[in-house]
Amino acid sequence: MCRVGIGSNCWWTTRGEAASDKRTEEAQVLQPVARRWGRQGVHLWDQGFAGAPWVSQAVQQHVRFILRGKKNYQLETVTGQLRKAWECARGKRSMDHRLIYDSRRRCDRNTGVLYFPVRVPEVPGGLWLVVARPGQGRTPWYLLTNEPLADVAAAWQVVFAYSRRWQVEMSSRYGQSELALESPRLRAWAALTKLWAILALVQAFLVSLLDDRLEPLRTWLLQQWCARTDKRSRKPPTPLYRLHLALSLLWLAYRPSTLPRLNPG
Numbered sequence: 001m002c003r004v005g006i007g008s009n010c011w012w013t014t015r016g017e018a019a020s021d022k023r024t025e026e027a028q029v030l031q032p033v034a035r036r037w038g039r040q041g042v043h044l045w046d047q048g049f050a051g052a053p054w055v056s057q058a059v060q061q062h063v064r065f066i067l068r069g070k071k072n073y074q075l076e077t078v079t080g081q082l083r084k085a086w087e088c089a090r091g092k093r094s095m096d097h098r099l100i101y102d103s104r105r106r107c108d109r110n111t112g113v114l115y116f117p118v119r120v121p122e123v124p125g126g127l128w129l130v131v132a133r134p135g136q137g138r139t140p141w142y143l144l145t146n147e148p149l150a151d152v153a154a155a156w157q158v159v160f161a162y163s164r165r166w167q168v169e170m171s172s173r174y175g176q177s178e179l180a181l182e183s184p185r186l187r188a189w190a191a192l193t194k195l196w197a198i199l200a201l202v203q204a205f206l207v208s209l210l211d212d213r214l215e216p217l218r219t220w221l222l223q224q225w226c227a228r229t230d231k232r233s234r235k236p237p238t239p240l241y242r243l244h245l246a247l248s249l250l251w252l253a254y255r256p257s258t259l260p261r262l263n264p265g
Helices: 024-039 052-060 085-091 154-161 165-177 190-208 212-227 242-252
Strands: 001-007 008-010 040-047 064-069 073-074 082-084 096-102 107-120 127-133 140-143
Touching: 001 190, 040 140, 040 154, 052 064, 064 154, 082 085, 085 107, 085 127, 085 140, 085 212, 107 140, 107 154, 127 154, 140 154, 190 242, 212 242
Parallel strands: 040 064
Antiparallel strands: 001 008, 064 140, 073 082, 096 107, 107 127, 127 140
Protein backbone atom coordinates (compact mmCIF):
# COMPACT_ATOMS: atom_id res chain seq x y z
CA MET A 1 0.00 0.00 0.00
CA CYS A 2 1.14 3.58 -0.48
CA ARG A 3 0.43 7.02 0.85
CA VAL A 4 1.51 10.29 -0.68
CA GLY A 5 3.62 12.53 1.52
CA ILE A 6 4.75 16.10 0.96
CA GLY A 7 7.05 16.12 -2.04
CA SER A 8 7.48 12.34 -2.09
CA ASN A 9 5.74 8.98 -1.94
CA CYS A 10 5.62 7.06 1.34
CA TRP A 11 4.86 3.37 1.66
CA TRP A 12 3.23 1.26 4.33
CA THR A 13 2.17 -2.35 4.85
CA THR A 14 -0.30 -4.35 6.92
CA ARG A 15 2.21 -7.15 7.53
CA GLY A 16 5.43 -7.72 9.44
CA GLU A 17 7.21 -5.50 11.93
CA ALA A 18 6.25 -2.30 10.03
CA ALA A 19 2.53 -3.19 10.04
CA SER A 20 0.10 -0.30 10.20
CA ASP A 21 -3.53 0.45 9.34
CA LYS A 22 -5.19 2.65 6.75
CA ARG A 23 -6.69 5.30 9.05
CA THR A 24 -3.43 5.82 10.94
CA GLU A 25 -1.50 6.32 7.73
CA GLU A 26 -4.12 8.68 6.33
CA ALA A 27 -3.95 10.78 9.49
CA GLN A 28 -0.15 10.93 9.24
CA VAL A 29 -0.54 12.34 5.73
CA LEU A 30 -3.24 14.85 6.65
CA GLN A 31 -1.45 16.39 9.63
CA PRO A 32 1.74 17.62 7.89
CA VAL A 33 -0.27 18.75 4.85
CA ALA A 34 -2.54 20.78 7.13
CA ARG A 35 0.46 22.34 8.88
CA ARG A 36 2.21 23.29 5.67
CA TRP A 37 -0.66 24.34 3.40
CA GLY A 38 -3.39 25.25 5.87
CA ARG A 39 -6.45 26.46 4.00
CA GLN A 40 -4.68 27.23 0.72
CA GLY A 41 -6.05 24.14 -1.02
CA VAL A 42 -9.22 22.06 -1.02
CA HIS A 43 -9.12 18.33 -0.23
CA LEU A 44 -11.33 16.09 -2.40
CA TRP A 45 -12.42 12.84 -0.78
CA ASP A 46 -14.61 10.08 -2.14
CA GLN A 47 -17.15 7.87 -0.40
CA GLY A 48 -14.52 5.75 1.37
CA PHE A 49 -13.79 8.70 3.68
CA ALA A 50 -17.41 9.36 4.59
CA GLY A 51 -17.72 8.95 8.32
CA ALA A 52 -17.63 10.91 11.57
CA PRO A 53 -14.04 9.90 12.56
CA TRP A 54 -12.47 11.25 9.37
CA VAL A 55 -14.68 14.35 9.14
CA SER A 56 -13.81 15.10 12.77
CA GLN A 57 -10.08 14.95 11.96
CA ALA A 58 -10.54 17.26 8.99
CA VAL A 59 -12.45 19.77 11.11
CA GLN A 60 -9.83 19.64 13.87
CA GLN A 61 -7.03 20.23 11.35
CA HIS A 62 -8.95 23.22 9.92
CA VAL A 63 -8.58 22.07 6.32
CA ARG A 64 -10.99 22.85 3.52
CA PHE A 65 -12.62 19.76 2.11
CA ILE A 66 -15.30 18.39 -0.21
CA LEU A 67 -16.42 14.87 0.62
CA ARG A 68 -18.83 12.77 -1.36
CA GLY A 69 -21.14 10.78 0.88
CA LYS A 70 -23.48 7.95 0.07
CA LYS A 71 -27.20 8.57 -0.13
CA ASN A 72 -27.70 6.73 3.18
CA TYR A 73 -25.11 8.85 5.01
CA GLN A 74 -26.61 9.90 8.36
CA LEU A 75 -26.79 13.68 8.88
CA GLU A 76 -28.48 16.08 11.26
CA THR A 77 -30.77 18.74 9.85
CA VAL A 78 -31.02 22.28 11.21
CA THR A 79 -33.98 21.11 13.31
CA GLY A 80 -31.85 18.41 14.98
CA GLN A 81 -33.44 15.45 13.18
CA LEU A 82 -31.18 12.55 12.18
CA ARG A 83 -31.86 11.63 8.56
CA LYS A 84 -30.20 10.01 5.58
CA ALA A 85 -28.70 12.34 2.99
CA TRP A 86 -31.36 11.56 0.38
CA GLU A 87 -34.09 12.15 2.94
CA CYS A 88 -32.61 15.55 3.80
CA ALA A 89 -32.92 16.56 0.14
CA ARG A 90 -36.30 14.92 -0.46
CA GLY A 91 -38.99 17.39 -1.45
CA LYS A 92 -36.52 20.24 -2.02
CA ARG A 93 -36.44 21.70 -5.52
CA SER A 94 -33.15 22.45 -7.24
CA MET A 95 -32.13 26.08 -6.85
CA ASP A 96 -30.50 26.32 -10.27
CA HIS A 97 -29.92 24.30 -13.45
CA ARG A 98 -27.03 24.24 -15.87
CA LEU A 99 -26.19 22.25 -18.97
CA ILE A 100 -23.01 20.39 -17.92
CA TYR A 101 -20.86 18.36 -20.31
CA ASP A 102 -20.31 14.77 -19.16
CA SER A 103 -16.79 13.94 -20.34
CA ARG A 104 -17.18 10.24 -19.52
CA ARG A 105 -20.40 9.77 -21.51
CA ARG A 106 -19.58 12.54 -24.01
CA CYS A 107 -22.91 14.29 -23.74
CA ASP A 108 -24.54 17.33 -22.11
CA ARG A 109 -26.64 16.84 -18.99
CA ASN A 110 -29.19 19.23 -17.52
CA THR A 111 -27.90 19.27 -13.94
CA GLY A 112 -29.64 20.81 -10.95
CA VAL A 113 -28.01 21.95 -7.72
CA LEU A 114 -29.30 22.34 -4.18
CA TYR A 115 -27.52 23.23 -0.94
CA PHE A 116 -28.45 23.57 2.74
CA PRO A 117 -26.73 23.43 6.17
CA VAL A 118 -26.32 20.12 8.02
CA ARG A 119 -24.29 18.61 10.84
CA VAL A 120 -22.44 15.31 11.19
CA PRO A 121 -23.23 13.51 14.46
CA GLU A 122 -20.41 13.77 17.03
CA VAL A 123 -18.57 16.37 14.92
CA PRO A 124 -18.46 19.96 16.23
CA GLY A 125 -19.56 22.78 13.98
CA GLY A 126 -21.88 23.01 11.04
CA LEU A 127 -21.30 21.92 7.45
CA TRP A 128 -23.07 22.24 4.10
CA LEU A 129 -24.59 19.53 1.94
CA VAL A 130 -24.52 20.24 -1.80
CA VAL A 131 -26.74 17.96 -3.91
CA ALA A 132 -25.98 17.78 -7.63
CA ARG A 133 -28.74 16.16 -9.67
CA PRO A 134 -27.43 15.11 -13.12
CA GLY A 135 -30.81 14.20 -14.54
CA GLN A 136 -33.24 11.30 -14.67
CA GLY A 137 -31.67 7.88 -14.27
CA ARG A 138 -28.41 9.24 -12.83
CA THR A 139 -27.42 9.02 -9.15
CA PRO A 140 -27.18 12.43 -7.46
CA TRP A 141 -23.97 13.58 -5.79
CA TYR A 142 -24.20 14.30 -2.06
CA LEU A 143 -21.23 16.55 -1.37
CA LEU A 144 -20.41 17.47 2.22
CA THR A 145 -18.19 20.52 2.61
CA ASN A 146 -17.02 23.13 5.11
CA GLU A 147 -16.70 25.74 2.37
CA PRO A 148 -18.86 28.81 3.12
CA LEU A 149 -21.76 28.85 0.68
CA ALA A 150 -23.28 32.31 0.33
CA ASP A 151 -25.09 31.72 -2.95
CA VAL A 152 -25.79 29.24 -5.73
CA ALA A 153 -22.57 30.19 -7.56
CA ALA A 154 -20.54 28.96 -4.57
CA ALA A 155 -22.48 25.67 -4.63
CA TRP A 156 -21.64 25.22 -8.31
CA GLN A 157 -17.96 25.77 -7.47
CA VAL A 158 -18.16 22.85 -5.04
CA VAL A 159 -19.66 20.63 -7.75
CA PHE A 160 -17.04 21.63 -10.32
CA ALA A 161 -14.21 21.20 -7.82
CA TYR A 162 -15.30 17.68 -6.94
CA SER A 163 -15.59 16.76 -10.62
CA ARG A 164 -11.83 17.36 -10.91
CA ARG A 165 -11.25 14.21 -8.89
CA TRP A 166 -11.23 12.23 -12.15
CA GLN A 167 -7.85 13.76 -12.96
CA VAL A 168 -6.51 12.42 -9.66
CA GLU A 169 -8.02 9.01 -10.40
CA MET A 170 -6.42 8.96 -13.85
CA SER A 171 -3.03 9.81 -12.37
CA SER A 172 -3.36 6.97 -9.85
CA ARG A 173 -4.49 4.56 -12.54
CA TYR A 174 -1.49 5.48 -14.66
CA GLY A 175 0.90 4.63 -11.85
CA GLN A 176 -0.88 1.37 -11.06
CA SER A 177 -1.22 0.07 -14.63
CA GLU A 178 1.50 1.67 -16.77
CA LEU A 179 4.21 1.62 -14.09
CA ALA A 180 2.92 -1.60 -12.47
CA LEU A 181 2.80 -0.13 -8.96
CA GLU A 182 -0.05 -2.44 -7.95
CA SER A 183 1.67 -5.72 -8.87
CA PRO A 184 5.32 -5.79 -7.77
CA ARG A 185 7.00 -9.21 -7.79
CA LEU A 186 8.95 -8.67 -4.57
CA ARG A 187 8.35 -9.71 -0.96
CA ALA A 188 11.14 -8.06 1.04
CA TRP A 189 10.03 -4.69 2.43
CA ALA A 190 13.39 -3.01 1.71
CA ALA A 191 13.33 -4.19 -1.91
CA LEU A 192 9.74 -3.01 -2.34
CA THR A 193 10.47 0.49 -1.06
CA LYS A 194 13.47 0.80 -3.40
CA LEU A 195 11.39 -0.31 -6.40
CA TRP A 196 8.55 2.08 -5.57
CA ALA A 197 11.00 4.95 -5.08
CA ILE A 198 12.45 4.33 -8.55
CA LEU A 199 8.98 4.21 -10.11
CA ALA A 200 8.04 7.42 -8.31
CA LEU A 201 11.07 9.12 -9.89
CA VAL A 202 10.04 7.79 -13.31
CA GLN A 203 6.53 9.16 -12.92
CA ALA A 204 7.86 12.53 -11.70
CA PHE A 205 10.15 12.72 -14.74
CA LEU A 206 7.30 11.99 -17.15
CA VAL A 207 5.07 14.56 -15.48
CA SER A 208 7.86 17.15 -15.69
CA LEU A 209 7.74 16.79 -19.50
CA LEU A 210 4.25 18.31 -19.41
CA ASP A 211 5.71 21.70 -18.47
CA ASP A 212 4.77 24.37 -21.00
CA ARG A 213 8.43 25.32 -21.41
CA LEU A 214 9.14 21.82 -22.75
CA GLU A 215 6.36 21.84 -25.33
CA PRO A 216 8.79 21.80 -28.36
CA LEU A 217 10.60 18.77 -26.94
CA ARG A 218 7.33 17.03 -26.08
CA THR A 219 5.89 17.67 -29.54
CA TRP A 220 9.03 16.33 -31.22
CA LEU A 221 9.01 13.18 -29.09
CA LEU A 222 5.37 12.43 -29.85
CA GLN A 223 5.56 13.18 -33.56
CA GLN A 224 8.81 11.32 -34.22
CA TRP A 225 8.50 8.33 -31.91
CA CYS A 226 4.81 7.85 -31.15
CA ALA A 227 2.83 9.48 -33.96
CA ARG A 228 -0.95 9.22 -33.91
CA THR A 229 -3.40 10.42 -36.54
CA ASP A 230 -6.70 10.09 -34.67
CA LYS A 231 -8.06 13.17 -32.91
CA ARG A 232 -8.68 11.40 -29.59
CA SER A 233 -5.01 10.43 -29.21
CA ARG A 234 -3.67 13.86 -30.19
CA LYS A 235 -6.08 15.95 -28.12
CA PRO A 236 -5.36 14.94 -24.45
CA PRO A 237 -3.31 17.61 -22.60
CA THR A 238 -1.49 14.96 -20.53
CA PRO A 239 -0.35 12.24 -22.96
CA LEU A 240 1.68 10.31 -20.38
CA TYR A 241 1.11 6.93 -22.02
CA ARG A 242 2.39 8.19 -25.38
CA LEU A 243 5.37 9.93 -23.77
CA HIS A 244 6.32 6.72 -21.99
CA LEU A 245 6.18 4.75 -25.23
CA ALA A 246 7.99 7.46 -27.21
CA LEU A 247 10.90 7.55 -24.76
CA SER A 248 11.09 3.75 -24.74
CA LEU A 249 11.33 3.62 -28.53
CA LEU A 250 13.85 6.48 -28.61
CA TRP A 251 16.13 4.82 -26.08
CA LEU A 252 15.88 1.48 -27.84
CA ALA A 253 17.13 3.12 -31.02
CA TYR A 254 19.69 5.41 -29.36
CA ARG A 255 20.75 4.03 -26.00
CA PRO A 256 21.90 6.84 -23.67
CA SER A 257 25.50 6.55 -22.58
CA THR A 258 24.46 6.60 -18.92
CA LEU A 259 22.43 3.38 -19.30
CA PRO A 260 24.45 0.16 -18.84
CA ARG A 261 24.56 -2.32 -21.67
CA LEU A 262 23.45 -5.82 -20.81
CA ASN A 263 25.94 -8.62 -21.48
CA PRO A 264 24.29 -11.09 -23.90
CA GLY A 265 26.35 -13.89 -22.38
